[in-house]
Amino acid sequence: MLTIKDLHVKLEEEDKQILKGVDLTVEAGKVHAIMGPNGSGKSTLSYVLSGRDGYEITGGSAELGDIDLLDLEPEERAAAGLFLAFQYPVEIPGVGNMTFLRTAVNAQRKARGEEEMSAAEFLKVVRARAKELQIDAEMLKRPVNVGFSGGENKRNEILQMAMLEPKMCILDETDSGLDVDAMKLVAEGVNKLRSEGRGFLVITHYQRLLDHIKPDVVHIMADGRIVKTGGPELALEVENNGYADMLAEAA
Amino acid sequence: MAAPATEMDLTEARIAERTLPKGGWSEAARTDALARLRRTGLPQRRDEYWKFTRPDLLTQVGAQAAVFEHSEAPIFGAMDALRIVFDDGVFNAEASDALAMEHVSIERLADTDVDIHWAKGVYGVLETAGQTPVARPLAALNTAFASDGVLIHATGKAPRPISLVYNHSQETSDAILHHVIKLDQGADLTILENGPAAARFNKVMEVDVADGAFFHHVRAQGRDHERLAATHIFARLGTESTFKSFTLTVNGRMTRNDCIIELTGDDAVAHVAGACVGDGDFHHDDTVFITHDAERCESRQVFKKVLRNGAVGVFQGKILVKEGAQKTDGYQISQSLLLDEDAQFLAKPELEIYADDVVCSHGSTSGAIDDEALFYLRSRGVPHGIATDLLTLAFLAEAVEEIEDEALRDVVVERLEGWLERHRS
Numbered sequence: 001m002l003t004i005k006d007l008h009v010k011l012e013e014e015d016k017q018i019l020k021g022v023d024l025t026v027e028a029g030k031v032h033a034i035m036g037p038n039g040s041g042k043s044t045l046s047y048v049l050s051g052r053d054g055y056e057i058t059g060g061s062a063e064l065g066d067i068d069l070l071d072l073e074p075e076e077r078a079a080a081g082l083f084l085a086f087q088y089p090v091e092i093p094g095v096g097n098m099t100f101l102r103t104a105v106n107a108q109r110k111a112r113g114e115e116e117m118s119a120a121e122f123l124k125v126v127r128a129r130a131k132e133l134q135i136d137a138e139m140l141k142r143p144v145n146v147g148f149s150g151g152e153n154k155r156n157e158i159l160q161m162a163m164l165e166p167k168m169c170i171l172d173e174t175d176s177g178l179d180v181d182a183m184k185l186v187a188e189g190v191n192k193l194r195s196e197g198r199g200f201l202v203i204t205h206y207q208r209l210l211d212h213i214k215p216d217v218v219h220i221m222a223d224g225r226i227v228k229t230g231g232p233e234l235a236l237e238v239e240n241n242g243y244a245d246m247l248a249e250a251a
Numbered sequence: 252m253a254a255p256a257t258e259m260d261l262t263e264a265r266i267a268e269r270t271l272p273k274g275g276w277s278e279a280a281r282t283d284a285l286a287r288l289r290r291t292g293l294p295q296r297r298d299e300y301w302k303f304t305r306p307d308l309l310t311q312v313g314a315q316a317a318v319f320e321h322s323e324a325p326i327f328g329a330m331d332a333l334r335i336v337f338d339d340g341v342f343n344a345e346a347s348d349a350l351a352m353e354h355v356s357i358e359r360l361a362d363t364d365v366d367i368h369w370a371k372g373v374y375g376v377l378e379t380a381g382q383t384p385v386a387r388p389l390a391a392l393n394t395a396f397a398s399d400g401v402l403i404h405a406t407g408k409a410p411r412p413i414s415l416v417y418n419h420s421q422e423t424s425d426a427i428l429h430h431v432i433k434l435d436q437g438a439d440l441t442i443l444e445n446g447p448a449a450a451r452f453n454k455v456m457e458v459d460v461a462d463g464a465f466f467h468h469v470r471a472q473g474r475d476h477e478r479l480a481a482t483h484i485f486a487r488l489g490t491e492s493t494f495k496s497f498t499l500t501v502n503g504r505m506t507r508n509d510c511i512i513e514l515t516g517d518d519a520v521a522h523v524a525g526a527c528v529g530d531g532d533f534h535h536d537d538t539v540f541i542t543h544d545a546e547r548c549e550s551r552q553v554f555k556k557v558l559r560n561g562a563v564g565v566f567q568g569k570i571l572v573k574e575g576a577q578k579t580d581g582y583q584i585s586q587s588l589l590l591d592e593d594a595q596f597l598a599k600p601e602l603e604i605y606a607d608d609v610v611c612s613h614g615s616t617s618g619a620i621d622d623e624a625l626f627y628l629r630s631r632g633v634p635h636g637i638a639t640d641l642l643t644l645a646f647l648a649e650a651v652e653e654i655e656d657e658a659l660r661d662v663v664v665e666r667l668e669g670w671l672e673r674h675r676s
Contacts, residue, residue, distance in 0.1 A: 050630050092627065104633050
């Protein structure tokens with residue numbers, strides 16, 4: 001599904017190398033987790049994959065299926081099936097959540113040459129999916145992410161994911177700012193979207209999110225590289241011993 | 252034609268170009284206005300409130316040719332309203348509805364043989380009051396020479412809006428229209444205005460809002476790239492009255508909209524708002540002067556401008572709180588969204604307060620599209636152009652939301668969406 005080979009990335013504005021050769025393959029139907037200390041390049045990887053400005057690719061490749069992601073505009077990557085759940089969803093005053101969702105869904109459909117969703121059909125689907133995430137009608141009417149609590153923010157991200165039905169989902173520290181109940185709710189939302197045709201890359205600092213979204217593979221990232229790969233037990237090891245031992249061992 | 256050498260030559264040349272309408276109830280007011288104009292002369296670049304907008308094109312003898320081309324239908328065409336049509340500044344009876352409506356009397360300014368007593372108390376009167384402390388010579392010129400216009404007197408709640416439709420067909424038409432609107436105690440009236448009007452358009456609207464009356468005004472300036480316009484609204488508000496005015500401006504080479512409001516009765520409310528979008532050879536100036544001369548009045552100025560490709564926006568807004576106007580609540584915001592580095596926004600917010608128990612706030616900002624928001628939208632699959640439009644409409648929303656009537660608001664938003672789509676980069 002997602003194939004990243006020897007990806008090197010530096011900041012556009014400064015001479016600072018962030019990713020120093022990332023190799024990673026996420027298969028369809030699988031959940032991969034990336035853990036790692038602050039500054040290891042986890043979030044940068046998610047931004048680079050989704051096409052955010054400010055980074056320069058100095059080597060390597062990233063493909064979704066057989067599509068070269070790095071050549072595409074952010075909206076083209078989205079239409080190709082990539083979705084990033086933001087760590088800090090952006091507030092957009094004046095743009096209603098519903099308008100935004102419907103514009104996004106139909107723009108993607110149009111880009112793929114599919115028929116656009118009618119207003120009635122869209123409303124029906126969005127209401128059903130919102131209900132599962134305990135998002136009420138009032139929240140759907142509000143401007144995108146404006147005045148949302150941390151939990152509302154993340155549930156709204158998952159709602160977008162559910163509506164856009166991407167092939168490859170990247171969750172960037174979706175657990176940050178969530179209490180236990182909110183995290184459970186968000187994890188349930190994600191788990192409902194797990195399917196054979198869909199890959200997940202879950203970026204997190206802590207093991208606790210992985211109690212709810214059970215990964216197939218866990219990667220440890222440090223200093224711009226994947227330094228260790230293993231099963232779910234690797235996350236427990238991090239939880240118990242921290243990164244220091246593991247990194248010393250990898251070095 | 253060579254430009255006249257001195258200021259007074261220019262003013263006299265402009266006066267000589269026109270004939271003062273003789274006879275009828277308005278003659279005295281016109282003669283007075285002519286004297287006012289001669290005292291101040293036409294606006295000059297050095298005048299305090301003309302520093303950001305070159306007055307030349309608005310003051311020179313003869314209008315520059317403006318070719319009228321548009322493909323859009325008139326904006327309020329589908330609304331249920333009493334239509335009054337002017338072609339190049341001349342009333343068109345055939346295209347207009349019958350000038351009759353319950354609780355409202357409508358006359359033509361050009362009908363000089365009728366003695367319209369009530370209009371005498373307003374015509375040129377609010378304009379004169381609005382000449383202090385800042386002279387508004389183009390309005391005095393208008394009062395003196397206006398060739399047409401409507402005189403609307405509302406005595407109760409008008410059953411539907413009155414829509415003033417301005418058509419433009421002649422290449423060098425130079426129209427001067429003057430409307431007088433009087434709302435008696437408790438009356439309620441909505442005035443809609445739209446259309447390019449003329450190659451050059453000078454319009455004054457005097458609005459006298461009596462105690463407890465409600466005046467609602469929604470105007471759309473657009474559908475013509477080359478026209479020039481200088482407009483004035485002079486309003487006087489009585490106790491517990493409400494005045495709400497919104498202007499949408501798209502296209503037009505030069506527009507100067509002055510709005511002068513005097514809150515003379517306690518607990519009156521005045522809201523003035525504007526949304527404008529300009530691309531290329533576009534200069535738009537909103538100049539607002541609100542005087543609080545009574546207690547517990549509220550005023551709001553909300554102006555938003557989206558500019559690109561060399562377009563220029565100007566905002567000059569003043570709140571004057573006179574001595575004794577306690578508990579005044581004044582608010583003013585002017586913001587521009589600059590879509591590229593060639594666009595320009597010039598703002599001059601002013602507060603002048605002589606009462607000690609008031610709340611007045613003002614703010615002015617210029618900014619670009621928020622990159623974070625743009626990326627967020629694009630990451631969800633919304634293409635760059637559509638994402639920019641969504642953020643642009645969001646920026647304008649605060650001004651557009653000042654329109655109370657939802658149907659009117661929707662029409663305005665639709666117009667903006669259409670413009671943005673056509674001008675998408």
